[in-house]
Amino acid sequence: MRADISFKTTDGLTLKGWLFTPQNGADSHPAIVMAHGFTAVKEQYLDRYAETFARQGFAVLVYDNRNFGASEGLPRQEADPLLQVRDYRDAITYVSSLENIDASRIGIWGSSYSGGHVLQVAAFDRRVKCVSAQVPAISGSADVRMAVRPDLMPGLVEAFEADRAARYAGDHPLLMEVVNEDPKSDCALPGQDSYDYFIDSHHSVAPAWRNEVTLKSIELLNEYEPAYAIDRISPTPLQIIVAQKDTVTVPDLALKAYERALQPKHLVLLDCGHFDPYLSEFEASSSAAVEWFKRHL
Template sequence: MKSIRFTNAEISMSGNLFLPENFSEAERYPAIVVVHPSGGVKEQTSGLYAEKLAGHGFITLAYDASYQGESSGEPRQLENPYNRVEDISAAVDYLIAQNCIDEQRIGVLGICAGGGYAVHATMMDRRIKALGTVSAVNYGDMYRLGWEGDLQPSSSLELLGMAADQRTAEARGAVTGYLPTTPNSMEEAPNRDFAEAYEYYRTPRAMHRNASSKFTTRSLAQLITYDAFSHADVFLTQPVLVIAGSEAGTRWMTEAIYQRAASQKKSIHIVNGATHIAMYDKPDYVTEATEKFASFFSENL
């Protein structure tokens, strides 16, 4: 693994590039961009999947999103979905510029919110030849319909007002406002997935100094009105493999994009017994998913 920098407009992006065993500069390899969840960084689950897939012969790139981790940008922890999608294309730009990478064999793998962004990027950027997701979340649907898809969209109107009020306050000189992406304690968790999210991000299980488990309050305005899956029935034509845990509250979103994708070569794999977060790092589940992705990307890149 080597640390690299690339750019997305004025943002300096920080990434980790994983190379296959016996890597040779004289060869040309397929490559996979791996996209982290909201509130995460490249040293967590995206880096884990990137490392595992490099072991199957791919060059892989896990990076910190704009405004997050070791990438630049102010305000810190801005979670603008449109920036996040553009990050993916910027990562593709970097890979295409490397002589050791075959530009006709580039894929993307996204995890949680990174899965939603990966779906959107694949529709927009035809240089991406295959798409994989793990525990995919369409962030807009999550806010409009709830983690388990059981809310009414009108319930999110109050949050839009919160975003507007905070932006007004900041325009008048207030400090940047933030909201947590994970509960502040296990007791605050509203369900099993969020309890495990607390454990993953806020305990030694996977906590990292650059993953602050928060995002800017103003980001709500973009997130609530965003739809990562919009027009997937028209534009998502590349090969697709989506994976989710059988016990994940968000499983319905993985099933939704599988149904909506226009791809003539799409598949869904449900990992028995896995929760949303368990797919991030539990060895047996990650190994099962990685084996599926290795076969999928080998066939389609």
Template sequence: MPTPANQREVSFAVDGDKCAATLYLPPTPGTARPPVIVMAHGLGAVRAMRLPDYAERFTEAGYACLVFDYRHFGDSEGQPRQLLSSRKQRADWLAAIAFARTLPEVDADRVVAWGTSFGGGNAIITAASRPAGLVAAIAQCPFTDGVESTLVLNPVTSLKVTLAGLRDVVGTMFGRPPHMITTAGPAHSTALMTASDAEPGYLALVPPGVEFVNQVAARVVFDILRYRPGRRTGEIDVPILFAVCQTDSVAPAGPTLKYAHRAPHGEICTYVEGHFEIYLGDAFERAVADQVDFLDRHVPIAD
């Protein structure tokens, strides 16, 4: 299928590896260069998993979008595959924003960070880091506290993934390949997400025909436990929208709302749906409409 005229595949370098990305431009160019929304997904996910649907809505509203895959995932480079590192992902975000600002088609001084799920936590950290050009952020069903997210796991699952993580860490000391665990799986399985809606909801985001690996290197369990991006919300000095799912089985709403209220220029939209429902159907329509409204008020398209 040919690529639409307002889309093109691009890439940018991070520590010797290339991150693959898609640049979306408004279908009807205006007289001024548009703001650009830098977008990335969540835990082990790739950009093909519904992010094009958000990008298309944003471009229809007049914004450009740069949607990228993290290193080690999807179409991006990085060995070993399926290695999830919050430190590396934060570096990918900063590199993506720096790259976006070099694109001649966009306004380099009006960049928005947009992240969902684990990527929502990354967007929070990125906004708190105050990279040049960043003027707003959107964090959808964001991961904000590793301890709180770990507590929602069944104790049996917690024990299994911890042992798997230890096996992976020890294996790396002896030069072994990563020990993998499932990203989203059935209840009581050795998986990062095992709530009743996790496996069907996560895999429903994968478009037909897209090859997807539902696994990550097990060592990430220790990274997740230590990662608490919500603690940085008080440092964010740009407008940020928190789109919070009230029945979220992965990123509990309570801690997220607590952290969101600390953001000096934060706004909160809540949805009765769960973590995976916000990407689809009516929940998606309401969420993306709220996000376009936020963008229109804080990062308006020039006449």
């Protein structure tokens, strides 16, 4: 069963999403908290994962990140990773307060940008008893360097500085496209696979998604290193799902981060690209997460 929910963050925003409740008759359920990746909204296939987890006996809290989708927050379309990490922790507090939730059995799931967030959350929040990070962001600076040609980086840094000055003066944040079909365009996520995923899902299931993001979001991404404390996640069980043909989050960085993680840990390798776990490889990606959560929650 799916119900619309909302909860407050510690800085006063209302984040909106869904609570999926299993129909197994139990009085108390383990819970999984999940949010989407860079600029994405919950309708972009997170309901498929939540429904699968709920059928296996888990309550699942799915919500839109601040500044995106149905959730509050300004500037709109700004992805601040550190604030999103804090929101995960507020979501854990909220779901733990519900009467039918076993607060001693809380898991977190994240994918892409939020796959990096859950590494951060699990490293420091011991309320988390199990974590699954799918195609996770490991190093924001590495991802930016992969997306932006070296000769264009000085111009991008100049744009960051100009945007900061303009915002300080009271101007509106500078926006850029998330995806564009032209491989030479100055968009946040270049590449045909990114364009196909976002545009196709926008037309089919996620009309609330917007093809724009603040330039500051790219600056914040460039400063974000979510896996620096991956060795602190232990003894919380950690699963990392890596897409070996990923061109958005660098797979070799995920494999190196996995090597730094301590036990218990579990690596899943999928022979696909970054967005395939939501679609053609959904059965493989969701089954791996289900098995991990069932084992440890």
